[in-house]
Amino acid sequence: MARKGKDFAGTLPGTGCSRIALPDTYVVVDLETTGLDAQRDRIIEIGALEVIQGKPGRTFTSLVQPVTAQPGYFVSPFITNLTGITNDQLLGAPRAKQALEAFGKFLGGRIVLGYNVGFDMGFLQQGFQMELYRPLANDWVDVLPMAQTVFPLWEHHRLNNLAAYYHVENPQAHRALSDVVTTDQCYRRVARDGVARFGGAEAFLEAIRKKLHPEEGEQLSLW
Secondary structure, three states: OOOOOOOOOOOOOOOOEEOOOOOOOOOHHHHHHHOOOOOOOOOEEEEEEEEOOOOOEEEEEEEOOOOOOOOOOOOOHHHHHOOOHHHHHHHHEHHHHHHHHHHHHHHHHOOOEEOOOOHHHHHHHHHHHHHOOOOOOOEEOOOOHHHHOOOOOOOOOOOHHHHHHHHOOOOOOHHHHHHHHHHHHOOOHHHHHHHHHOOOOHHHHHHHHHOOOOOOOOEEOOO
């Protein structure tokens, strides 16, 4: 899903926060949604991949049937064209509460990693609060500022730009699980190149921090 606008992530009480880190144990997450507004739009697909000490493990994937004013009409033609997800597919999908409960069990307390993942975390945090009546307290690490720091002259820093540079195939772009696997492979490569280019992990993380101009209190960590 294309990302734009100010992140909603971290604005609800009890939710996690963004970290500048290079973790080797994490859960890669990607969503497809009905639109770009975490307070108005809804999740239609969740994809996740666990990575433990650098080794990919289990995956999680689920379509999600959103609540809509018009029965049977869940996604616009634009979203169907972008993702391939149809109203018929969503008609038989789990409801948000069921899907988020299952995802929450898969995720546990682990850190989330993703590409422009503040977008995804905003939707998940809103979904957990609305459907499960609890905050999503997991912190997250974003791969996007890593790419922006390593490749500052690029005009665009979309996931497909990074995947093309590293020759990583994404067989189903804009489907959550395929984007998750692509994100993980790109993260490994851009982290490696960032560490090499800046002369070490701490120097790379400091370069990211300076580029982002984070608010006071953001943590710098190797994890």
